[in-house]
Amino acid sequence: MAGWREGVGTLWRTLVGKLWLTIIALVACVLLTLGFFLIPYVDITFANSAAVKRMLIYVGIVGFSMTTVFALFLLKKITQPMRQLIDAADSVRQGDYGTRVHVEAHDEIGELASTFNLMAARLEENIRDLNIEKEQLAGVLRSMSDAMITFNREGEVQLTNPAGQRLLEDWKAISWEEEREAVAVSSSRIPEPLYPLFDQVRTTLEDRSANVLVRQSVWAVNMAPLFLDNEVRGAVAVLRDVTEAMNMEKMRKDFVANVSHEIRTPLSMMQGYSEALLDGFADSPEEQGELLHVIHDESLRMGRLVKDLLDLARMEAGHTDISRERVDIGELVERVYRKFAVRAKEDELDFSLEREEEDLVLEQADEDRLEQVVTNLLDNAFRHTPSGRKVTIAVKPTITDGDALTIYVADEGHGIPAEDVPYIFERFYKADKARTRAASSGTGLGLAIVKNIVDAHGGRIQVESVVGEGTKFRVILPKNGRSL
Numbered sequence: 001m002a003g004w005r006e007g008v009g010t011l012w013r014t015l016v017g018k019l020w021l022t023i024i025a026l027v028a029c030v031l032l033t034l035g036f037f038l039i040p041y042v043d044i045t046f047a048n049s050a051a052v053k054r055m056l057i058y059v060g061i062v063g064f065s066m067t068t069v070f071a072l073f074l075l076k077k078i079t080q081p082m083r084q085l086i087d088a089a090d091s092v093r094q095g096d097y098g099t100r101v102h103v104e105a106h107d108e109i110g111e112l113a114s115t116f117n118l119m120a121a122r123l124e125e126n127i128r129d130l131n132i133e134k135e136q137l138a139g140v141l142r143s144m145s146d147a148m149i150t151f152n153r154e155g156e157v158q159l160t161n162p163a164g165q166r167l168l169e170d171w172k173a174i175s176w177e178e179e180r181e182a183v184a185v186s187s188s189r190i191p192e193p194l195y196p197l198f199d200q201v202r203t204t205l206e207d208r209s210a211n212v213l214v215r216q217s218v219w220a221v222n223m224a225p226l227f228l229d230n231e232v233r234g235a236v237a238v239l240r241d242v243t244e245a246m247n248m249e250k251m252r253k254d255f256v257a258n259v260s261h262e263i264r265t266p267l268s269m270m271q272g273y274s275e276a277l278l279d280g281f282a283d284s285p286e287e288q289g290e291l292l293h294v295i296h297d298e299s300l301r302m303g304r305l306v307k308d309l310l311d312l313a314r315m316e317a318g319h320t321d322i323s324r325e326r327v328d329i330g331e332l333v334e335r336v337y338r339k340f341a342v343r344a345k346e347d348e349l350d351f352s353l354e355r356e357e358e359d360l361v362l363e364q365a366d367e368d369r370l371e372q373v374v375t376n377l378l379d380n381a382f383r384h385t386p387s388g389r390k391v392t393i394a395v396k397p398t399i400t401d402g403d404a405l406t407i408y409v410a411d412e413g414h415g416i417p418a419e420d421v422p423y424i425f426e427r428f429y430k431a432d433k434a435r436t437r438a439a440s441s442g443t444g445l446g447l448a449i450v451k452n453i454v455d456a457h458g459g460r461i462q463v464e465s466v467v468g469e470g471t472k473f474r475v476i477l478p479k480n481g482r483s484l
Helices: 002-013 015-045 049-093 108-143 162-172 182-187 192-204 243-278 285-316 329-346 367-383 418-423 446-456
Strands: 147-152 157-160 208-214 217-228 231-241 325-328 350-355 361-365 390-397 404-411 460-466 470-478
Touching: 049 108, 147 162, 157 162, 192 208, 192 217, 192 231, 217 243, 243 285, 325 329, 325 367, 329 350, 329 361, 329 367, 329 390, 329 404, 361 367, 361 470, 367 390, 367 404, 367 446, 367 470, 418 460, 446 460, 446 470
Parallel strands: 350 390
Antiparallel strands: 147 157, 147 231, 208 217, 217 231, 325 361, 390 404, 404 470, 460 470
16 A cells, blocks of 8 residues: 555656646546536436436546546656656766666657767766776876875875875975964975975966975975966976985086096196106206106006096996805905015004904905905005004904804004095095095095995995094905895
């Protein structure tokens, strides 16, 4: 009973139901009007008035039945197709763009159904194209190594790629020294370093680029406005970490300046002394010999500089020639010790060797390169240790790693300031800013070459230094040639 009532109620709410009720009401009004005027006339005119009245009742019943049949016909031809269209439109609204309406009619309802199917097909095609473009854009953003961040007009983050998300998370932990106004801070989550650039883009409606310094990193930022109906709706920023590039550019400039300085000094001395010889300032053979000796020494010094530069360039380019063979590192260190023992006596230094009695062997190493490492470290220690002080070289198994050997070179020299220790392996870096090359026969490249050779062997080099007490270098090399 409840289902029948619900069906009747649903029918009354349809267009056919309302039309049916209207027709029934009209038929009822007509029949009542006719009955009101005809019944008295029938009673007076016809002898068998009851039969006539029954005929009128039958006609009314037939009329109501015909209206019902007509309503059912309209229900099938109009209401059901319209209901299919409504259900299909609701499915499309919920995202089912493959929905189609199957109506077998050639009237307006059929044309409406065909138009709906064409619209749904075109909409499905457009949505598919948009999804393809969206996936392509998402793939491009995911593959970008640069950070990409979009902001709305208020500066709130709208979209990021993975690199941008990591950058925002890293910057979120930073307490910026300069804060924006309280109103801006409360309505915006744009990182502090990007806010001035964002404000310019939002004001000028033009692209802006700048380098932003965040702690020890430098970021190249390109920011462009986003428009909607000729109005700025936000901005998109692309950030690239150019710290390494900036450091490399600085190193390049410093390298050119240092090389120019290093070469200019011996060239100036060679030019000056050769001019003195040409002008005849050296009267005696002894003076001429002295001048020629200085020219020879400076030429050797410049030759060493050029050789070291070429070696270092090859190493940093990955062209280090390392011959892998079995090397007795104990014998190598002892051989270098004997070579420097004479120099230690001349410089009045206390030079000692410490080595274990057991075999200290590297299975895959380059003996010549490792000898260059030990020689450079000892030469550096001798040049910066005053007379009467101690220099020690030692080779021992590594305590923390039994598959490695450690070479120690320690001196009681001037020491290296703590702030200079991270940079001593850079080319031409001078921990003692007051020290000049004239007071030292080094080229300023020894430690850089040492670092590259140790890295090529898969090892590590460590430094401990205290100003006024001395410096200790620790070279850790793997026995089996594998990187530590």
